[in-house]
Amino acid sequence: MAEEFWRWSETSWRNPDLEGWQKGTLTAGVDIGSTSTQAVLLSDKRLVAYASIRTGANSKDSAHNAMRKVFDLTGLRQEDIAFTVGTGYGRVNVPFADKTITEITCHAKGAHYIYGSTVRTILDMGGQDCKAIHCDETGRVVSFMMNDKCAAGTGRGMEVIADLLGVPIEEIGERSLQVEKDPPPITSQCVVFAKTEVGHLMREGWTKEQVLAAYCEAMAERVARLLRQNEMVEDFAITGGIAKNIGVVKRIERLMHVKALQSDYDSQIAGALGGAVLGYDLLQRRKKRARKTE
Amino acid sequence: MKPTIAIDNAYIESWKQKGGKVVGTVCCHIPEEIIHAAGMLPVRIRGTECTDDRDGELWMTDYACGFCRACLQNLISGKYHFLDGIVVSDGCMFVQRLYDNWKVIGNTKCKVNLNVPRNHDHLAVRYFVDELKILKEEMEKLSGREITDEALNASIDLYNETRALIRELFSLTKGEHPLVSGTETLQWTIKAMSMPKEIYNQELKAFIEEAKGREPITGYGARLMMIGSAVDDPDYVHIFEEHGGLIVTDYNCYGTRYLWQDVTRKEGETPLESIARSYLEKLTCPRMTDLHDEMYEDMLRLAKEFDVDGIVYVRLKNCCLWGGESVFFYDRFKEDGYPVLTLEKEEITTNAGQVGVRAEAFVEMLEGGTD
Structure with missing residues (x-):
C-alpha cells in the first residue's frame, strides 16, 4: 500500500489540572467538518477534554467516535452531559445534540475563548472552506465572509499536495520556509490544475521546498483576499487545521501586515469549543428561565 | 411550500385555446400595459424550471450570467412554445445579448428590442415616448388591433389595481405578526407575470383575505430584505426562511420592482406619456446612469418601512449590473445600522x-445570540 503523506495525526487530550467536574455543568460541542471531527467537553466552562479525528464516510459515526474518545479519557457517559451543541457542515448529523449552531458562530466563540476578548478577526481555514469572521469583544459575530467554491485554499488542497510531493503534511509549513527567496505563487485556483502546475514545476527542476513555498504563498494570497473583503481588525487569530502550517501562517502575516495570536490550544478545536461554550450559555439561560417559571 | 406557478400553465393554455396571443417580456422596464391594451397576454420570461443550460451556454457562452443563459435555454427548449412575440429591453448587457441570440435563432413571429433610457429627465421621457410608439405599432401589427387611448387607460387602471394589491400583499409581512412569508410574496409576484391580470387580481384579493385570517408566522429569528440581481426562484428565498430568516421585502426585479409604483397621470399627458414618465420614475436599478444615491435612498426607505434587521445582497455570477454595485451601498447600509450578507448566486441552485x-x-449574527 502506498504511503499516505496527507494523513495528519488524530489527537485527544485531557486536562491534567482539572481534578473533577460538576455533572450539571458539563457541556459538549461536536464539530463535524468535511475532513475532521472534533468533540470538546467543558465543565462549568473549563476545558475537560477533547478529541480530534478524521471524518469518516458516516457523519453520525464520526460524532459518536469523537465523543467516545472523550469519554474514554474521562470515564464519563453521554447521560452525564447536560447540553450538547452540534456544529460544522455535518451539524444536523450529531444524533445526541440538543441544538445545532453554525460553525461561523461557534468559531468566533471558540476563538474568543482561546485567544481572549481582544480578538476581532478570525480566519478559519478548514478542510474544504475558509471563513473570515469579524467579532466583537464578547465573541459575537459582526460580519463574515465565506469561500467554499472548491478545495483551493483549504486543508484538502494541502493534503493533495502532500501526497503529490511525498512530503508529510505536518512538515509542509517548515519546509516551505526553507527557501532563500519565495518563488512566484502557483497560479491555478483549482487543485486539479494546481497539481498539473506542480508537476510542470518539478520537471523544470524546482525543489520540493520551492514548490511548497509557491503553493503556501498561493493559499495565503487567496485567503488574504477573503480577509480584505470582510473586515480586518486586530487582534487577529487563525483557527482550523491550516493554522498549524507555519508556512501559510507566516505568509498571511506578511501579506496582511499583522501578527496572528498564539495559543497552546489545538487550533482545530475552535468550532467544537465554541459550541460547548454556547451550549453552556444556553444551559444557563434555560435554567434561569426554569427558575423564573417555578 | 406550495409549488410556484409553472411557466406553461393552465391559464395560458386556456388563453391560447380562445385564440389569444402571448408576448414574452424580459426586464421589468417594459410597459406591459401596451401589450395588454392590444388584447394580448404579456408574460415575463424567467430562468426557473431550467436544470441544464447547455444550449444557453452554447449560444451565449459562460461569460453571460446564468439567469440570461437559463432564460435563453427555456426559450430554445420550447418551454415558451406558446409565445407569439417577444419584447426585450436593453436592461443590461446580457439581456441585450439574449435578444441578439433570439433574433438569430428564435421562432417567434415578432421580436422587439425596446430601448429604455438610462435617466429620467424630461429629454429621456420624450425619447422613451418615441420608443413606446414603436412598441405600440409592433403590438398593433402582431395583434391586428389598434391600441386606442381608451384601451391604454383601461390597461393602466387594471395594472394599477394589481400594483395596489401587490403592495397590500407585502404589507402583510409588516409588524410583529407577519402573515405571509417572502417565499409567498415572490410566488405571487411571479404569478402576476404568468397569467391574465383580470383573473390574477381576483385570486390575489381572495388570498389576501384568506391570509388576514391566518395565524401569524412565528419562530423566525430575523427580518430580512433581499436585494440585488434578478431572483426569480422562490425556492432560493425559501432556503433563508428554512434557516430562521423571514424575507419581509425585497429590491428585486421579480419582486417589488416589478409592479409597485402606480402609473400616474398628469394633466395634458397622453396615456403613452404617462406610462413613459412613470416607468422611468419607478424604483431604480443599477442600469440607470449615476442614480446610485436615489437607489440607495429607495432601498433604505424600504428597509425602514418593513423594519428589517439585515440585508441579503445576492449577486448573480457575472451580473454586469449588481456585480459591482455594492461599492455604493455596502458601507452606507452598515453606517445606517443594517448588516449586509453578500452571496454569489448561480441561476441553477446547486449549493442550497x-x-x-x-x-x-447571518440570522444567528443578527439575533446576537443563539436561543
Whole structure:
C-alpha cells in the first residue's frame, strides 16, 4: 500500500489540572467538518477534554467516535452531559445534540475563548472552506465572509499536495520556509490544475521546498483576499487545521501586515469549543428561565 | 411550500385555446400595459424550471450570467412554445445579448428590442415616448388591433389595481405578526407575470383575505430584505426562511420592482406619456446612469418601512449590473445600522446547503445570540 503523506495525526487530550467536574455543568460541542471531527467537553466552562479525528464516510459515526474518545479519557457517559451543541457542515448529523449552531458562530466563540476578548478577526481555514469572521469583544459575530467554491485554499488542497510531493503534511509549513527567496505563487485556483502546475514545476527542476513555498504563498494570497473583503481588525487569530502550517501562517502575516495570536490550544478545536461554550450559555439561560417559571 | 406557478400553465393554455396571443417580456422596464391594451397576454420570461443550460451556454457562452443563459435555454427548449412575440429591453448587457441570440435563432413571429433610457429627465421621457410608439405599432401589427387611448387607460387602471394589491400583499409581512412569508410574496409576484391580470387580481384579493385570517408566522429569528440581481426562484428565498430568516421585502426585479409604483397621470399627458414618465420614475436599478444615491435612498426607505434587521445582497455570477454595485451601498447600509450578507448566486441552485449555512449564520449574527 502506498504511503499516505496527507494523513495528519488524530489527537485527544485531557486536562491534567482539572481534578473533577460538576455533572450539571458539563457541556459538549461536536464539530463535524468535511475532513475532521472534533468533540470538546467543558465543565462549568473549563476545558475537560477533547478529541480530534478524521471524518469518516458516516457523519453520525464520526460524532459518536469523537465523543467516545472523550469519554474514554474521562470515564464519563453521554447521560452525564447536560447540553450538547452540534456544529460544522455535518451539524444536523450529531444524533445526541440538543441544538445545532453554525460553525461561523461557534468559531468566533471558540476563538474568543482561546485567544481572549481582544480578538476581532478570525480566519478559519478548514478542510474544504475558509471563513473570515469579524467579532466583537464578547465573541459575537459582526460580519463574515465565506469561500467554499472548491478545495483551493483549504486543508484538502494541502493534503493533495502532500501526497503529490511525498512530503508529510505536518512538515509542509517548515519546509516551505526553507527557501532563500519565495518563488512566484502557483497560479491555478483549482487543485486539479494546481497539481498539473506542480508537476510542470518539478520537471523544470524546482525543489520540493520551492514548490511548497509557491503553493503556501498561493493559499495565503487567496485567503488574504477573503480577509480584505470582510473586515480586518486586530487582534487577529487563525483557527482550523491550516493554522498549524507555519508556512501559510507566516505568509498571511506578511501579506496582511499583522501578527496572528498564539495559543497552546489545538487550533482545530475552535468550532467544537465554541459550541460547548454556547451550549453552556444556553444551559444557563434555560435554567434561569426554569427558575423564573417555578 | 406550495409549488410556484409553472411557466406553461393552465391559464395560458386556456388563453391560447380562445385564440389569444402571448408576448414574452424580459426586464421589468417594459410597459406591459401596451401589450395588454392590444388584447394580448404579456408574460415575463424567467430562468426557473431550467436544470441544464447547455444550449444557453452554447449560444451565449459562460461569460453571460446564468439567469440570461437559463432564460435563453427555456426559450430554445420550447418551454415558451406558446409565445407569439417577444419584447426585450436593453436592461443590461446580457439581456441585450439574449435578444441578439433570439433574433438569430428564435421562432417567434415578432421580436422587439425596446430601448429604455438610462435617466429620467424630461429629454429621456420624450425619447422613451418615441420608443413606446414603436412598441405600440409592433403590438398593433402582431395583434391586428389598434391600441386606442381608451384601451391604454383601461390597461393602466387594471395594472394599477394589481400594483395596489401587490403592495397590500407585502404589507402583510409588516409588524410583529407577519402573515405571509417572502417565499409567498415572490410566488405571487411571479404569478402576476404568468397569467391574465383580470383573473390574477381576483385570486390575489381572495388570498389576501384568506391570509388576514391566518395565524401569524412565528419562530423566525430575523427580518430580512433581499436585494440585488434578478431572483426569480422562490425556492432560493425559501432556503433563508428554512434557516430562521423571514424575507419581509425585497429590491428585486421579480419582486417589488416589478409592479409597485402606480402609473400616474398628469394633466395634458397622453396615456403613452404617462406610462413613459412613470416607468422611468419607478424604483431604480443599477442600469440607470449615476442614480446610485436615489437607489440607495429607495432601498433604505424600504428597509425602514418593513423594519428589517439585515440585508441579503445576492449577486448573480457575472451580473454586469449588481456585480459591482455594492461599492455604493455596502458601507452606507452598515453606517445606517443594517448588516449586509453578500452571496454569489448561480441561476441553477446547486449549493442550497452552502447558502443555508450562510443564511443561518447571518440570522444567528443578527439575533446576537443563539436561543
